[in-house]
Amino acid sequence: MSDTLVIVGGDAAGMSAASKAKREQPEMDVIVFEKGEWVSYAACGMPYYVKGAVEDLDDLVTVTPEQFREEREIDLRTGHEVVGIDPEAETVTVEGRGEQFEQSYDHLLVATGATAIEPPFDGLGLDGVFTIHDMDEADAIEEYVSERSPDSAAIVGGGYVGIEMAEALSERGLDVSLYEMLPHVLQPFGDTVAEAVEEHLREQGVDLHLDTAVSGFEGESSVERVALEDDSRAVDIVIVGVGVAPNTDLAEQAGIEVGETGAIATDEYGRTNYENIYAAGDNAEARNVVTGDPDHVPLALTANRAGRAIGQTVTGDPEPVGETAGTAIVKAFDLGAARTGIVDEQRASEAGFDPVSVSISASTRAHYYPGGEELTVTLLADRDSGTLLGGTVVGREGAKRIDTVAMALTGGLTVSELRDADLAYAPPFSPVWDPILTAAKVLAGKLDA
Amino acid sequence: MSDTLVIVGGDAAGMSAASKAKREQPEMDVIVFEKGEWVSYAACGMPYYVKGAVEDLDDLVTVTPEQFREEREIDLRTGHEVVGIDPEAETVTVEGRGEQFEQSYDHLLVATGATAIEPPFDGLGLDGVFTIHDMDEADAIEEYVSERSPDSAAIVGGGYVGIEMAEALSERGLDVSLYEMLPHVLQPFGDTVAEAVEEHLREQGVDLHLDTAVSGFEGESSVERVALEDDSRAVDIVIVGVGVAPNTDLAEQAGIEVGETGAIATDEYGRTNYENIYAAGDNAEARNVVTGDPDHVPLALTANRAGRAIGQTVTGDPEPVGETAGTAIVKAFDLGAARTGIVDEQRASEAGFDPVSVSISASTRAHYYPGGEELTVTLLADRDSGTLLGGTVVGREGAKRIDTVAMALTGGLTVSELRDADLAYAPPFSPVWDPILTAAKVLAGKLDA
Numbered sequence: 001m002s003d004t005l006v007i008v009g010g011d012a013a014g015m016s017a018a019s020k021a022k023r024e025q026p027e028m029d030v031i032v033f034e035k036g037e038w039v040s041y042a043a044c045g046m047p048y049y050v051k052g053a054v055e056d057l058d059d060l061v062t063v064t065p066e067q068f069r070e071e072r073e074i075d076l077r078t079g080h081e082v083v084g085i086d087p088e089a090e091t092v093t094v095e096g097r098g099e100q101f102e103q104s105y106d107h108l109l110v111a112t113g114a115t116a117i118e119p120p121f122d123g124l125g126l127d128g129v130f131t132i133h134d135m136d137e138a139d140a141i142e143e144y145v146s147e148r149s150p151d152s153a154a155i156v157g158g159g160y161v162g163i164e165m166a167e168a169l170s171e172r173g174l175d176v177s178l179y180e181m182l183p184h185v186l187q188p189f190g191d192t193v194a195e196a197v198e199e200h201l202r203e204q205g206v207d208l209h210l211d212t213a214v215s216g217f218e219g220e221s222s223v224e225r226v227a228l229e230d231d232s233r234a235v236d237i238v239i240v241g242v243g244v245a246p247n248t249d250l251a252e253q254a255g256i257e258v259g260e261t262g263a264i265a266t267d268e269y270g271r272t273n274y275e276n277i278y279a280a281g282d283n284a285e286a287r288n289v290v291t292g293d294p295d296h297v298p299l300a301l302t303a304n305r306a307g308r309a310i311g312q313t314v315t316g317d318p319e320p321v322g323e324t325a326g327t328a329i330v331k332a333f334d335l336g337a338a339r340t341g342i343v344d345e346q347r348a349s350e351a352g353f354d355p356v357s358v359s360i361s362a363s364t365r366a367h368y369y370p371g372g373e374e375l376t377v378t379l380l381a382d383r384d385s386g387t388l389l390g391g392t393v394v395g396r397e398g399a400k401r402i403d404t405v406a407m408a409l410t411g412g413l414t415v416s417e418l419r420d421a422d423l424a425y426a427p428p429f430s431p432v433w434d435p436i437l438t439a440a441k442v443l444a445g446k447l448d449a
Numbered sequence: 450m451s452d453t454l455v456i457v458g459g460d461a462a463g464m465s466a467a468s469k470a471k472r473e474q475p476e477m478d479v480i481v482f483e484k485g486e487w488v489s490y491a492a493c494g495m496p497y498y499v500k501g502a503v504e505d506l507d508d509l510v511t512v513t514p515e516q517f518r519e520e521r522e523i524d525l526r527t528g529h530e531v532v533g534i535d536p537e538a539e540t541v542t543v544e545g546r547g548e549q550f551e552q553s554y555d556h557l558l559v560a561t562g563a564t565a566i567e568p569p570f571d572g573l574g575l576d577g578v579f580t581i582h583d584m585d586e587a588d589a590i591e592e593y594v595s596e597r598s599p600d601s602a603a604i605v606g607g608g609y610v611g612i613e614m615a616e617a618l619s620e621r622g623l624d625v626s627l628y629e630m631l632p633h634v635l636q637p638f639g640d641t642v643a644e645a646v647e648e649h650l651r652e653q654g655v656d657l658h659l660d661t662a663v664s665g666f667e668g669e670s671s672v673e674r675v676a677l678e679d680d681s682r683a684v685d686i687v688i689v690g691v692g693v694a695p696n697t698d699l700a701e702q703a704g705i706e707v708g709e710t711g712a713i714a715t716d717e718y719g720r721t722n723y724e725n726i727y728a729a730g731d732n733a734e735a736r737n738v739v740t741g742d743p744d745h746v747p748l749a750l751t752a753n754r755a756g757r758a759i760g761q762t763v764t765g766d767p768e769p770v771g772e773t774a775g776t777a778i779v780k781a782f783d784l785g786a787a788r789t790g791i792v793d794e795q796r797a798s799e800a801g802f803d804p805v806s807v808s809i810s811a812s813t814r815a816h817y818y819p820g821g822e823e824l825t826v827t828l829l830a831d832r833d834s835g836t837l838l839g840g841t842v843v844g845r846e847g848a849k850r851i852d853t854v855a856m857a858l859t860g861g862l863t864v865s866e867l868r869d870a871d872l873a874y875a876p877p878f879s880p881v882w883d884p885i886l887t888a889a890k891v892l893a894g895k896l897d898a
Contacts (some may be wrong), residue, residue, distance in 0.1 A: 011883070044816055045876050059817040160875075300881045303873050313720065322869035329873035338873050368494055368508040400879065403853045403872045410870045411860020420771035421859045422738065423780035423852045424787050425750050426609075427494050430849065431459070432749045 001357070002027040005314050006092055006105035008082045008250065010034030011041065012291035012300055013281030014111035015063065015308035018074045020311025028315065029101065030074050035081035035095055038135045039065055044300055047161065050145065051168035057139055057402055081202045085110075085254035087274045107276050107314040110251050110264065111307065114244035114282035114298045120238070122216030128223040129238040141239070145172055150236030154226040156214050158185030161241030162195070163332045166206050167254055169239075169340075170333075173348045177207040177233065179226070181216050186330070190343040191390050192359050192378045204333045246283040246299055259285045261296035270310045270321040278314075280306035280321065289323040289409050290341045290389055291351045297324045325390075327406045329399055336399025340406040341390025348390075354383040358443045362396040362435040367425035368381050373397045377439035379405070379415065386414040391439070404436045414445045451476040454763050455541055455554035457531040457699065459483030460490065461749055462730030462756035463560035465510065467523045470762025477524050477640045477764065480552065482543055484530035487584045488514055491598070493749055496610065498619035499594065506588055508546065528593035534559075534703035536723045553873040556725050556763040557589075559700050559713065560756065562691035563731035563747045570605075571665030577672040578687045581610055591687070594621055599685030602626070603675040605663050606636030610671035610690030612781045615655050618686075619782075626682065628663050628675070628893040636780070638841050639792040641643070641808045641827045645843045646781045654783045693730040693747055708734045710745035719759045719770040729755035729770065738772040738858050739790050739838055740800045746773045774839075776855045776882070778848055785848025789855040790839025792829055797839075807892045813847040815876035822846045826888035835863040835896050840888070864893045 005412045006019050007014045011021035018030045025275065032039075038061070044135070045060040054060065068074045080096030081338050105274045116133035118124060130141050144150070152168045155162045166176045178185070184194035185201070185208075201208050201256045209228075216240055218225040223234045246263040248256075257263035264272055264279035268287065272279050282298035286306065306321035342348045348355035356366045357380040365372030375395035380387050387411035391405040419440035425432050433441065454470050454770045455464045467479045480592055483489075487510070494509040503509065517523045528721045529545030565582035567573060577599070579590050593599070600619045604611045606692035607629035615625045627634070627650065633643035633710050634650070634657075650657050658677075667674040674681045695712040697705075706722045708714035713721055713728035716738065721728050735755065762768050778787035791797045796812035797804035806829040814821030824844035831835050840854040857867045868889035882890065 020786070042815060042817065042876065042881075044874070045815060048876055051452065053819055054817045062816070074634045083528070161764060230616060279770065295742065299874070301871065301886075304881050305869065320869070323871065325871040326552060327871040327873045329878050330876045331877045336878065340873070366491060366494060367511070368491065368503045369497060370502055398749055398849075400847075400850065400873060401852065403850065403870075403885075404856050406871055406873065407853055407860065407862075407867075409855030410866060411856065411862055413856075413860055418856075420769070421852075422750065422774040422776040422789070423749070424781060424789070424849060425493070425748070426778045427491065427497055428780045429778050429785065431751050432491075436852075437750075 002029060003030040003106040003314070004031065004104065005109065006103055006113060007032040007050055007109045008041035008092065009045040009111035009281070010076060010078065010112055011111065011113055011281065012303035014109065015040040015068065015220060015399045016304045016307030017109050017111070017311035018068070018279065019072055020308045021314055021382055022072055022074055024312055024317065026073070026285065029377040031075060032076045033080040033082050034076065034078045036134065037078050039068065039076065039078065041074045041135055044103045044442060046132055046135070047164035047168045049138055050142050053173045057135060060135070064098060065443065082250060085250060085276060087254055090276070092122050092134040101406055103162065107389045108278065110277065110279045110283065111183045111251060111281045112283045114246045116241070117243050117393065118240065119242055121214065122227070123218055123223065124218050126217055126223040128236065129217050131240045134300050143235060145169070147152065148236070150174060153237045154179060154233070154235040155237065156238065156240045157242040159241060160330045162239070163330060164237045165241060166201065167331070167333050170204060170206065175207070177209065177235070179209045179212050180261065181211070181213045183211050184389070186337060187338055188326070188328070189339045190378060192340065193392045193394045194338045194375060197335060197337055199336045202334060206248060223304055246296065246298065249285055250278065251283070259294045261285055261294060263296040265294060266321070267424060268320045269313050269318055270306050278310045281309055286321065289325045293328065293351070295324055297326045299328060308437055326405050329402060329404060334396050336397070337392070337394040338399045338402035339390070339392045340402050341393050341409045343390045345380070348380060353428055354378050355389065356383050356443065358439060358446055360435065360442055362433065362438050364395065365429065366431050369427040375435045377435050379439045381443055381447060386416060388415050398435070401434070402438055415440050415447060419444050451554065452555040453478040454556045455552055456560060457527060457541065458482040458556045458560035458562055458730070459527065460560065460562055460730065461752035464517065464560050465753045466758030466760035466795045467517070467728065468521055468561070469757045470763055471521055471523055473523070474764040475759055481523060481525045482531050483525065483527045485583065486527050488517065488525065490584055491856065495581055495584070496613035497593050498587055498832060499614065500620045506584060509584070520614070520810065531699060534699060535731060536703055536849055537573040539725070547654060548842065557706065557727065558731065558759055559726065559728045560730045561696040561699060563695045566692050566694050567689065568691055570663065571676070572667055575668050576670055576789040577685065577687065578666050578692050580689045581614065588755065589894065594892060597685070599623060599683050599892060600836045601627045602688065603682070604630035604685040605689045606688065606691040608690060609690060609779045611688070611691065612779060614688045614690060614781070615650065616782050619653060619655065623686070623727070624656070624691070626658065626684070628658045628661050630660070630662045632660050635786060637775070637777070638788045639784055639827060641842045642788065642841045644789055646784060646786055648782045649782060658673045667870040668890060674722040675726045677771065678692060693731065695747065697732055700728065702745045702880050710734055710743060714743060715770070718762050718767055719755050726761045729759055735770065736773045741801070744773055744775065755864045766811040769819045774855050774858045776851060778851060784843060784846050785846070786841070786843040787851035788839070788841045789849045789851050792841050792859045793829065794829070797829060800824045802838060804829050804838065805892065805895055807888060807895055809884065809888045811887050812880055813844065813884065814878065815880050818876040824850070824884045826884045828888045828892045830892055830896060830898060837862055837866060837867055847884070850883070850885055864889050864896060868893050
């Protein structure tokens with residue numbers, strides 16, 4: 001008799017695991033329970049649907065439920081919620097389509113994802129107040145904008161989602177205000193990136209309120225005003241994007257351990273404290289490539305990769321889920337901003353490093369070649385070892401060059417080794433010293449001093 | 450008394466060394482002899498001057514002779530040729546401005562560069578036949594095109610220069626034919642890149658002749674025809690770009706050893722067989738990061754970096770010149786093509802590896818995000834160790850992603866480690882799995898099989 005792999009949650013991690021397990025071992029029974037109706041969709045694409053750059057919400061779906069069922073022979077059950085896990089009996093309790101039943105498993109993957117945080121704001125339930133946590137919500141926002149033609153939007157939160165939605169709604173013709181309670185937007189990207197993005201948001205007409213706490217929303221049935229500490233402002237639509245929290249309730253109720261980050265603790269193969277229960281995706285920890293410590297980075301690649309590795313591991317060919325550098329990139333109107341590793345001096349100190357950093361700005365192309373843009377690169381290193389800890393870039397082109405820094409972290413390179421790397425040069429693509437190399441050169445000089 | 454550093458040749462390697470030595474040790478006497486009048490110029494920019502994308506030839510000069518002399522206090526003597534080196538006496542013989550004299554040195558850097566190869570073609574001396582080896586030649590080509598308004602051009606050689614000049618002269622309105630004696634253009638980039646570039650060159654109207662040897666050029670005083678084995682074709686201007694050869698005569702006459710590649714042999718600090726004589730730039734070898742063997746890669750970054758390191762070493766703070774991966778990138782009309790490491794199975798086998806390779810094509814952006822272009826990625830690895838050996842990319846955007854592969858080589862990573870690297874994803878910048886990661890994933894699967 002063949003093994004049964006049960007997967008809770010049908011998004012990136014879950015469906016990657018299901019597909020990989022089935023490809024490696026076609027005789028395995030692979031059952032996925034997804035409480036919603038959408039599976040394997042690109043949540044990161046939702047702002048671009050609202051913006052109008054993506055025509056159809058279905059375009060964000062990579063593989064349809066029918067394809068999973070028919071082409072990949074995965075027993076995918078949408079509209080089914082797993083409400084309990086019994087690790088001793090090796091069963092899950094499932095509710096869906098009006099019934100409740102038990103399903104036994106040999107291997108279980110908990111891929112329940114994360115949920116957009118809803119702060120305790122007054123008026124969260126008003127019409128026109130949205131969090132952007134799933135496809136139905138994206139659809140609802142688009143519909144609201146199309147049908148009600150709001151003039152003004154308030155975005156609460158200056159993270160990825162807030163900034164992408166500011167761009168999307170500006171493109172739709174709305175006057176956009178953005179409220180961030182911290183001193184800067186994009187907190188995980190560090191001050192240099194934040195300041196460049198803030199300047200650009202203002203240039204683009206976004207009314208930016210930093211260090212500004214929102215207390216709630218006011219209105220009759222639809223939202224009419226956003227309430228601040230001692231003020232309130234008229235607004236026609238509100239998007240709340242203040243981060244996500246891992247969905248761990250189901251796991252915790254079953255005695256699955258949660259780490260210090262609040263996400264499910266896993267080993268290098270994605271295993272929880274139960275030998276045959278795995279966790280992957282936005283609800284699970286991953287090991288940080290710089291510190292070696294558990295980290296929680298709810299991003300798509302981490303989820304896909306871990307799911308895929310676990311799908312292979314359960315077939316008897318163990319594959320590590322990979323480490324995270326927390327690499328991230330975001331488009332803010334015409335700017336690209338990106339980060340990898342540790343970019344915060346305080347966090348570096350807490351991890352036992354003696355951080356030294358530099359920021360430089362250099363052109364993305366040879367100085368004489370048309371169309372070059374200034375790229376600002378910040379690198380952080382440990383003084384004693386010279387090891388690179390992380391970096392950020394921001395500019396109108398070239399933000400993907402963060403991958404060069406991410407690869408240096410993967411290789412555990414020193415700043416001098418990065419400086420001496422043989423990167424590609426031709427006038428249309430780079431100066432002789434790529435901006436990343438220039439930053440490494442300056443930082444290496446500072447470390448030598 | 451302070452040391453004297455004498456440098457032969459005032460381009461990338463020479464001026465980088467001069468500037469660095471003077472910055473680290475201002476009291477050092479730094480004398481640069483350059484036989485021409487141009488120093489520190491961007492030879493790679495010359496095709497873009499001919500194309501018209503760069504307005505003024507002076508724009509290609511990074512630092513002027515006056516700046517070197519006045520701001521950096523370098524004793525730069527243009528129009529001075531070093532005609533002999535006496536390693537025992539530690540002197541060089543110099544001719545210039547009508548006189549000959551000896552100059553003693555404590556440290557000597559030979560940075561004589563390379564010269565465009567002139568094959569034994571008939572009619573090389575005809576008006577309208579150019580190699581593109583220096584700024585005066587670039588100027589002459591531009592002048593010829595502007596004044597004579599030629600209708601048709603023949604490019605001999607399908608390397609970087611040939612392809613860049615094909616683009617430049619097409620842009621100037623000429624009908625361009627390109628002759629390559631090998632079966633493919635861009636031989637160091639491998640067949641996958643070559644075939645993509647060839648298809649694109651034809652789409653752009655270049656009349657491409659592969660496997661076609663040119664025997665010479667015919668005409669009265671100006672070139673009128675290009676002669677092939679059993680044919681000849683009318684043409685108004687010819688550019689010969691069949692590669693460069695290192696300028697080693699001066700060094701060899703002094704007993705400085707040349708390696709198997711034909712360039713000057715050096716150690717990790719750029720030292721020749723004489724303790725206080727260094728070589729750097731297009732005339733010198735560098736160590737290959739993959740094989741550890743001496744290699745000759747006459748490219749700008751290698752020259753700049755080695756010059757800079759030697760400039761530091763001579764001040765008493767030794768700095769390795771860095772290794773080369775042979776990383777290169779070229780623009781061919783709307784395509785970018787790039788390479789790094791070993792991409793040729795035969796060369797890999799000769800270096801003792803058991804090569805396995807894959808090529809994949811994937812979009813540069815999320816599938817639903819507008820403007821993505823197909824990027825074709827080829828990776829080569831060693832079967833036994835799983836170590837990455839090299840790779841190429843080609844496409845309308847994203848060719849700079851070769852740096853990700855170059856960094857993997859710098860870190861000595863395996864294909865699995867590259868596959869598991871945490872690269873940046875957001876829909877406008879990449880699919881969840883960057884094309885480089887997808888290629889690594891497929892290659893890792895092939896290695897496991």
